[in-house]
Amino acid sequence: MIELVDVHKGFTVRDRKTRRKKRIEAVRGVTFSVCPGEIYGLLGPNGAGKSTTLRLIAGLMQAERGRLRVCGFDAEREPEQARACIGYLSGDLNVYGRFTPREFLKLFGQFQDMEAHVAEGRAQALMERLGLLDFMDVRMEGFSTGQKQKVSVARALLHDPGVVVFDEPTTGLDVLTAKTVLDLLRELRAEGRTVIVSTHVMPMVEDICDRVGILFDGILHGDAPLEQLLSDRGARNLDEVFFQLAAGEA
Amino acid sequence: MRGALLVCKKEFLELSKDRRTVFFTFLLPIILYPLLIAMVAGLSRTDEVKRQGRASRVLLVDPGGLLEPLLRAEPESFELVSPPAGDLRRAIRDQRLEMRIQVEPEAPLKLKRQQTFTITAACDPSEDASGLALSRLKRVLEKQNHRWVQERLRQAGASLELDAPSRLETLEMGDLGLKVGRTLGAFLPYLLMLMMFAGSMQHGIYATAGEKERGTLLSLLSTRLPRHQIIWGKLLYVFSVGLMSAIINLLSMGLSIGGAFKGGVAVSGGSLADLASPAVLGLTFLLMVPLGLLFANFIVMMGIRARNSMEAGTSIMPGMVVVMVMAVFSMAPGIEKMPFLPYVPILNVSLAVRKLFSQQGNAFEYGIALAMTLGLAAALTWLSTRLLNRETAVFTL
Structure with missing residues (x-):
């Protein structure tokens, strides 16, 4: 279960031209929740605050205001416990190139406080599911982007997390690899996990997400099933919703 | 602490997966120093043997023929050559001869009259062979002068001991070990500091800014490991590599020098044990631990703040320059007498090590150096832990 109530997050950046500090509100009063057995799609244009929201949920950043609970743990007061039940994946995450997937997953099993034989078994099962079992003992520095992303998926799911946070998981992946990731997300939902995904790929949202939230300029617009979101705004598809938001009709 | 160890x-x-780095960090010094030092020692030994075994080529201008028989009597030391073509200075520089000896024409007459005559030796003492020729000439002349004086005394019917009212006999009371200890103590802190810093710098950059750059730091931060344990783990790694690198380099260098110049004032395993007791070595190591931690903290802190490896490298470099300057400063003779030195961080470690090796250890100064370095290391650990906890350390905005 993920719960966000009036969450705010901003950054201070320096304007290179004026040399003055500038405040950017990345997330402004976002409130939504994701239940177990549900895939929540977080949409929005670049810079809308999607990654920041997911990083807040994953415990990589701290909210300035509001309440954020993951698996019943307060993300601010109990960050380690909250992180322990999250599997986080982002498109810009990488793997340790000098390691083989077996060594890499073993190491992360230790980081997640898993027993060695449990981690080994789970790594084996995940790699088999992702079609990389033959590469278990090959150094990852020569892996393709898709292969590395698959290993990252295995790393994120290794400790059997109750909450799965995937930030643009199919970016840069070919159709086949993207399909493997999407199939896996469906399986995770079927297993009763709480899944939240951010993406730009509309067909993916229509395909797998149970509910959708659109972030625009740090504000969440709509938090409903896709059909309801479209009918509420009188739009035929998500692209139209985007254009409406961009035109300030929200 | 389990997380930090992990x-x-x-x-x-x-x-360990990067064999080249392992080789260059830990194995190369073990091979390189013995090879280099053996090569240098071998070359200098060969050169010395060659020089000693060869007669010095001397141009003798001796109209009175006073010196010629003396030099000819030692063919293994002197070879009389004919005047070289061109400039004499050039001939010596080009090593066509080692020295020109000019005896004044009236020398035999002056000797007979019991007057002093002049012998002029033109040589280049900066050239080893030329210097050797001069020392050979001095030896021959000293012996001959003594004979001439004895002859004069005999003619005068005076005591043969007239020219030597006293004789100086010296008994060496100095402790060679202490002398070596002082020399060692002067440059050991410099080497230790430099090797510890340089040895851990690249590893620190790789583990911090490099990890950020490669996109693997977020994976690590997304685990259940508390952040302070992640930074402690990285600190422990950078510190260990620095210390290991310094110890390996020093041992390899020391043992190689010892092996190459047995019996000299060099640092060999055996002589090191003689001059530096386990207590001295232990106390030195104890000082190096917080110093290494201090360096590791600085490197990790700069590495974490940097956006990429290049930025990390350029921001750590001034720190290295400061350490180098301090280390060089600490080698200056007489520096230990400065009263404020025990209170200057890093320099006080140098001072304490110098005094330990010269058996002038001062418990108060040692205590201050240890406490100050420990305090600074702890403060920097606290600061670097706080820095990693800042989001700006991880996410570049």
Whole structure:
């Protein structure tokens, strides 16, 4: 279960031209929740605050205001416990190139406080599911982007997390690899996990997400099933919703 | 602490996968120093043997023929050559001869009249062979002068001991070990500091800014490991590599020098044990631990703040320059007498080590150096832990 109530997050950046500090509100009063057995799609244009929201949920950043609970743990007061039940994946995450997937997953099993034989078994099962079992003992520095992303998926799911946070998981992946990731997300939902995904790929949202939230300029617009979101705004598809938001009709 | 050890283990595992880096960090010094030092020692020995075994080529201008028989009597030391073509200075520089000896024409007459005559030796003492020729000439002349004086005394019917009212006999009371200790103490802190800093710098950059750059730091931060344990793990790694690198380099260098110049004032394993007791070595090591931690903290802190490896490298470099300058400063003779030195961080470690090796250890100064370095290391650990906890350390905005 993920719960966000009036969450705010901003950054201070320096304007290179004026040399003055500038405040950017990345997330402004976002409130939504994701239940177990549900895939929540977080949409929005670049810079809308999607990654920041997911990083807040994953415990990589701290909210300035509001309440954020993951698996019943307060993300601010109990960050380690909250992180322990999250599997986080982002498109810009990488793997340790000098390691083989077996060594890499073993190491992360230790980081997640898993027993060695449990981690080994789970790594084996995940790699088999992702079609990389033959590469278990090959150094990852020569892996393709898709292969590395698959290993990252295995790393994120290794400790059997109750909450799965995937930030643009199919970016840069070919159709086949993207399909493997999407199939896996469906399986995770079927297993009763709480899944939240951010993406730009509309067909993916229509395909797998149970509910959708659109972030625009740090504000969440709509938090409903896709059909309801479209009918509420009188739009035929998500692209139209985007254009409406961009035109300030929200 | 389990998390910190795991992160440290991960760093070492990653390092172990890079055979070239392992080779250059830990194995090359073991091979390089013995090879280099053996080569230098071999060359200098060969050169010395060659020089000693060869007669010095001397141009003798001796109209009275006073010196010629003396030099000809020692063919293994002198070879009389004919005047070289061109400039004499050039001939010596080009090593066509080693020295020109000019005896004044009236020398035999002056000797007979019991007057002093002049012998002029033109040589270049900066050239080893030329210097050797001069010392050979001095030896021959000293012996001959003594004979001439004895002859004069005999003619005068005076005591043969007239020219030597006293004789100086010296008994060496100095402790060679102490002398070596002082020399060692002067440059050991410099070497230790430099090797510890330089040895850990690249590893620190790789483990911090490098990890950020490669996109693997977020994976690590997204685990259940508390952040302070992640930074402690990285610190432990950088510190261990620095210390190991310094110890390996020093041992390799020391043992190689000892092996190459047996019996000299060099640092050999055996002589090191003689001059530096386990207590001295232990106390030195004890000082190096917080100093290494201090360096590791600085490197990790700069590495974490940097956006990429290049930025990390350029921001750490001034720190290295400061350490180098301090280390060089600490080698200056008489520096230990400065009263404020025990209160200057890093320099006080140098001073304490110098005094330990010269058996002038001062418990108060040692205590201050240890406490100050420990305090600074602890403060920097606290600061670097706080820095990693800042989001700006991880996410570049």
